[in-house]
Amino acid sequence: MSLSDILHHRRAVREYLPTPIDPNIVKDCLALATLAPTSSNMQLYECYHITDKATLATLAKACLSQSSATTADQMVVFVIRPDLHRQRATSVFAFERENVRTYSPVHKVDRRIKKFDHYYNRLMPLLYTQDVPLVGTARKGVACAISKVRPMQKDVSKDDIRIVMHKSCGLVAQTFMLAMSERGLDTCPMEGFDGAMIKTLLRLPAIAEINMVVSCGVRSEQGVWGERFRVPFDEVYRQI
Ligand SMILES: Cc1cc2nc3c(=O)[nH]c(=O)nc-3n(C[C@H](O)[C@H](O)[C@H](O)COP(=O)(O)O)c2cc1C
Known part of the structure; x- marks a missing residue:
């Protein structure tokens, strides 16, 4: 078909x-x-x-x-x-780190791994934490403040x-x-x-x-x- x-x-x-x-x-x-x-x-x-x-x-x-x-x-x-966000972020980071090591030019490896590390081990836990009271509201407040000076994804509340x-x-x-x-x-x-x-x-x-x-x-x-x-x-x- x-x-x-x-x-x-x-x-x-x-x-x-x-x-x-x-x-x-x-x-x-x-x-x-x-x-x-x-x-x-x-x-x-x-x-x-x-x-x-x-x-x-x-x-x-x-x-x-x-x-x-x-x-x-x-x-x-x-x-x-x-x-499952921490578990998943850890798996994706581990995989992408190997991808970078295998496929990136040598002089870019460290910088790219650092980027993935920041994204999956800092940003994702921050975005996906749901069970701490008011964390979503705080996220949204920070995002709205940043958006006053540059384009920013503001849809970051718990919902x-x-x-x-x-x-x-x-x-x-x-x-x-x-x-x-x-x-x-x-x-x-x-x-x-x-x-x-x-x-x-x-x-x-x-x-x-x-x-x-x-x-x-x-x-x-x-x-x-x-x-x-x-x-x-x-x-x-x-x-x-
Ligand atoms: C998110 C979602 C929820 C749906 N819930 C039901 C449902 O509870 N019962 C049902 O009979 N059809 C349900 N449908 C089917 C839609 O009514 C159906 O897809 C729509 O009428 C279009 O028909 P088609 O899928 O044959 O093209 C749902 C479809 C979607 C996408």
Whole structure:
């Protein structure tokens, strides 16, 4: 399938056939989904691939018993994990340090490593710390003050950073759905769910948030509700 075929094939499927799908294909598609870009390459997400029937039944209830969930053969819960920021920053820094050592001209190595060190070992902890009271407000105050003298990213409050993580995780979920579409399998992204119930089910820490639940299976004849509606392209396209 061409990318265009894959994009046209992917639809939000609201009812699946009872046909089982191979969990290894779903797992492969999740591995491909990790190729999606994430902000600062921080990869602050996890995907929970649910194949156990009893867990699927409880998860479907948590998805408000939508038919897309109750008829799914498997489901994937995409979760953001702000609490993993130090771990992830350490991994990215270690990898990038080797990249610099391998691929940078010798006279630039120290300076580039210092930059990565500052970015991942100082700036990222500062940006992603969520659990210290008022740290986000203080960050925003400092950013706004700096922006008076030079261009500055000001969206650094606690909620701004939550949005950053959800954006990146959404790209992972979309990449997963396209990978499934390429394999001829169907999905439905869902945000109609009880997040607290899912967090309890998956034993997630309080700071984790559910980004999306994606149901998976083979579409039934009534699985897609008619033609696809999009507003006219010229309502969303602006060339400047
Ligand atoms: C973030 C997000 C949340 C969604 N939540 C639900 C949902 O809870 N239940 C549902 O049936 N569809 C849900 N959808 C599917 C949309 O309704 C669907 O993608 C849209 O109508 C366009 O249809 P298409 O995907 O077939 O092109 C969601 C889609 C997105 C992107």
